[in-house]
Amino acid sequence: MSLPSSAKVVTGAFVVSGTVHLVKPEVFEPLMPAWVPRHREVIIGSGVAELICAAGMLHPRTRKLAGYASAALLLGVFPGNVQMALDAQRSDNSALKAASWARLPLQLPMIRGVLKAARSA
Numbered sequence: 001m002s003l004p005s006s007a008k009v010v011t012g013a014f015v016v017s018g019t020v021h022l023v024k025p026e027v028f029e030p031l032m033p034a035w036v037p038r039h040r041e042v043i044i045g046s047g048v049a050e051l052i053c054a055a056g057m058l059h060p061r062t063r064k065l066a067g068y069a070s071a072a073l074l075l076g077v078f079p080g081n082v083q084m085a086l087d088a089q090r091s092d093n094s095a096l097k098a099a100s101w102a103r104l105p106l107q108l109p110m111i112r113g114v115l116k117a118a119r120s121a
Helices: 005-023 039-058 060-088 094-102 104-120
Strands: none
Touching: 005 039, 005 060, 005 104, 039 060, 060 094, 060 104, 094 104
């Protein structure tokens, strides 16, 4: 079965985001909650995880595991997205404020998409 379009979006986002995690990890440091230890290592690790999940989603034999792993990863990075939205409120940039809050509810359809892909594998 082919990859559902919603899972294709997540897969593409994981490739882009995972690459940025590895090439410019400093972009993500301000998003890290204070209670998370070893920020740089966690950022690099989550980038690797995004790339592995994306690769796994592309092949039907690994899609089930990759779909469930992708859902777990999306849940795991959610605190960072909340932190970004909270931090953006201190900015004068209205677009950044709006975008940081608008992206939070997008996590649900992304999770739904990768779970659909996992179940269809």
